[in-house]
Amino acid sequence: MLRRLLVSFALMIGLVGGLWSAGAQTIIDVTEGTIKPYPIAIPDFNAEPGTEEVARQISEVVRADLVSTGLFATGDPAAFIQKDLSIGLQPRFADWRIIRQDGLVVGQVGRTPDGLLSVAFRIWDINGGEVYRIPVENRQTGRTELAAGQSFTIAPDSWRRLAHKVADTIYTRLTGEDGYLDTRIVYVAETGPKTARIKRLAIMDADGANQRFLTEGRNQVLTPRFSTSDQEITYMSFEGGRPRVYLFNIQNGRQEVLGNFPGMTFAPRFSPDGRSVIMSQAQNGNTDLFLMDLRNRQTRRLTDHPAIDTSPSMSPDGSQLVFTSDRGGSPQLYIMNTDGSPLSCPSGGRDTACRITFGRGNYSTPVWSPRGDLVAFTKQTRGKFHIGVIGTDGEGERLLSEAYLDEGPAWSPNGRVITFFREARPGSGPKLWSVDLTGRNLRQIVTSTDASDPAWSPLLD
Amino acid sequence: MIRGLPASILLHVGVIASSYIVLPIFDQPLEQVVIVPIDLVSVSEVNNIAPVVRPAEIEPEPESVPEPEEVEELLDEPDVIPEEIAPEEDIVPPAAAEQEEAEPEVPEDVIPEEPEPEEEEPDPEPEPEPDKKPEPKEAEPDLLDDILNDANLFNRERETAKAPPPPTPEPEVEPDTPPPDARRGVGDRTANTARIESIVLSQMRTCWGTLEDLPEPERLTVSVRVRLNTDGTLSDDVELVKPRRAPIGDRYMSVAIDRALRAVRTCQPYRLPVEDYEDWEEIVLNFRHDG
Numbered sequence: 202m203l204r205r206l207l208v209s210f211a212l213m214i215g216l217v218g219g220l221w222s223a224g225a226q227t228i229i230d231v232t233e234g235t236i237k238p239y240p241i242a243i244p245d246f247n248a249e250p251g252t253e254e255v256a257r258q259i260s261e262v263v264r265a266d267l268v269s270t271g272l273f274a275t276g277d278p279a280a281f282i283q284k285d286l287s288i289g290l291q292p293r294f295a296d297w298r299i300i301r302q303d304g305l306v307v308g309q310v311g312r313t314p315d316g317l318l319s320v321a322f323r324i325w326d327i328n329g330g331e332v333y334r335i336p337v338e339n340r341q342t343g344r345t346e347l348a349a350g351q352s353f354t355i356a357p358d359s360w361r362r363l364a365h366k367v368a369d370t371i372y373t374r375l376t377g378e379d380g381y382l383d384t385r386i387v388y389v390a391e392t393g394p395k396t397a398r399i400k401r402l403a404i405m406d407a408d409g410a411n412q413r414f415l416t417e418g419r420n421q422v423l424t425p426r427f428s429t430s431d432q433e434i435t436y437m438s439f440e441g442g443r444p445r446v447y448l449f450n451i452q453n454g455r456q457e458v459l460g461n462f463p464g465m466t467f468a469p470r471f472s473p474d475g476r477s478v479i480m481s482q483a484q485n486g487n488t489d490l491f492l493m494d495l496r497n498r499q500t501r502r503l504t505d506h507p508a509i510d511t512s513p514s515m516s517p518d519g520s521q522l523v524f525t526s527d528r529g530g531s532p533q534l535y536i537m538n539t540d541g542s543p544l545s546c547p548s549g550g551r552d553t554a555c556r557i558t559f560g561r562g563n564y565s566t567p568v569w570s571p572r573g574d575l576v577a578f579t580k581q582t583r584g585k586f587h588i589g590v591i592g593t594d595g596e597g598e599r600l601l602s603e604a605y606l607d608e609g610p611a612w613s614p615n616g617r618v619i620t621f622f623r624e625a626r627p628g629s630g631p632k633l634w635s636v637d638l639t640g641r642n643l644r645q646i647v648t649s650t651d652a653s654d655p656a657w658s659p660l661l662d
Numbered sequence: 663m664i665r666g667l668p669a670s671i672l673l674h675v676g677v678i679a680s681s682y683i684v685l686p687i688f689d690q691p692l693e694q695v696v697i698v699p700i701d702l703v704s705v706s707e708v709n710n711i712a713p714v715v716r717p718a719e720i721e722p723e724p725e726s727v728p729e730p731e732e733v734e735e736l737l738d739e740p741d742v743i744p745e746e747i748a749p750e751e752d753i754v755p756p757a758a759a760e761q762e763e764a765e766p767e768v769p770e771d772v773i774p775e776e777p778e779p780e781e782e783e784p785d786p787e788p789e790p791e792p793d794k795k796p797e798p799k800e801a802e803p804d805l806l807d808d809i810l811n812d813a814n815l816f817n818r819e820r821e822t823a824k825a826p827p828p829p830t831p832e833p834e835v836e837p838d839t840p841p842p843d844a845r846r847g848v849g850d851r852t853a854n855t856a857r858i859e860s861i862v863l864s865q866m867r868t869c870w871g872t873l874e875d876l877p878e879p880e881r882l883t884v885s886v887r888v889r890l891n892t893d894g895t896l897s898d899d900v901e902l903v904k905p906r907r908a909p910i911g912d913r914y915m916s917v918a919i920d921r922a923l924r925a926v927r928t929c930q931p932y933r934l935p936v937e938d939y940e941d942w943e944e945i946v947l948n949f950r951h952d953g
Contacts, residue, residue: 234870
């Protein structure tokens, strides 16, 4: 009894003490802010003799990459005060503070003895007055350590990738998110008149450089999707007059039909582990979802419903998938367990598939974010098309774009940016666009032909 | 005509009679408007302040606090350079190795050329400063004495100017009797706190990057404690209150922490009322998502 009294007395003293100390200082809740680009100065990298031109080009691509994310503003080089930068020296922070830069990148381009192009760089925290430590894998120990700088080497003709890697490192260090700039986008390149449209598979760097065709255009292709290993694409082709799902190996150019289903197969997509492909199959007037194991080519039915089920996309852990179905009367988005077991629906009750969209209009082409928290979709309502995102529990729907036709969203591998295709007005031809998941930074990715159905590769090695 | 005459007389009589009744009203004196000069004073300054102000402490602080800090910073900088170079030799992969071999030579050659360290290194600079500060305070009155001794008029002024010093010898009295310029009032200063809060929030709005673009923003609340100088700059490094350090493996919490720390640092100086310094000398900021 006495002990209990003592304990409660001590607790009371603690509580009063806590309240006293809490009351002694002002406590402020900050809930409002603005996403402002991070001001970072990236002067042209220093160059060893013979690399001046490529050093300038690399610096330019690094700047363009970071600006394209919408999260960085690279300062005007004409305003830079300190010109005598060197990777081995600490910059004069005051010179950069006065022109309101928060970060500074100092780099050095050179050649290794075996002829490779090399770049070494450091990122300085101007306000903190120190270098940003970068996680770097120690090749001797195999462990990741925090280093004061980073360096990359690459074959000279791949200098753009070197620049993308530098930009990704800066992006990751300063935003905390994985990079996505050293990636590629595969898409359908469209040429010719409307009546005789030629649709070819094409691929380019994520910034629109190095565009090239992958197929010759004898057969129409649709909905290309990248595997998690960046060398393989799955898509739908009308080869032989029948729409079927194909695999395409970018490295050796080989393509093969995936399974020999009766009826037609379409809307394929790799599972996150890259070991299977999920797709729609139409048979006897009904469309359902199927999963094919790529190792043994066995298929498994995922849905069995008289309604049309299509456009499946798996969650990053592979346990669930989101798809479009008109089982409720109009096309809406549904979530189900991959193993077909019933799940608790956010809207109440238990079912084998839960509807997550209840807004006005039709929802289609859902894509689960690689981050796992959102589903991107196409929404058609009141004669307009939108790209939007919604929480996997059906909460927080947000429309990111609006146009005569916006369709086919695809996530960047870090789940931060969405690319899609847009037809601004009837007959204007589709073009590729990208937008940040907050709805900011909407920008066109310029392609040499009309382009549709973009899909993002994972980060390159 | 004959009929009209009595009517006219009656009307005139009526008018004159009514004027006798009504006119006295206008005879009453008008209300006098007294023009009172008014100062706009926020309510909190009058009725919601603590009774005691500590002028003696506040004044010296801006001079003494920031300067040692600068000294520290400056002294730090030369140290950083060798540190930065040394770790890089170990860590930066082979490609940079060549440069690094050259680097130690370059910095050694170049650092002395850099104006910064040269300006910074001389320790005497920081040392005299603290010494100088007290000196001028004593010296100035002496000089003034010399110059103004002849003029009685100025002497009088000087006496009044010297009047404040007498309170300093009697600081023990301070707790009981507020100094002459201390504002009288009662209350727990909540209104002051509200004012400080609104100023900080309006500044923070442009400095903080929000959490809306991160997954599960509700769980990413970050609390930091900041200590400020009277000029609104950070007097100390920002202290993480919750979470106490960036959790390993929780990258989005790390992003949230980075954003909070960056907001607090880039937003300084905070433009807060100096007279309420004790209310914002130390502030805890909770950066959270308001869904």
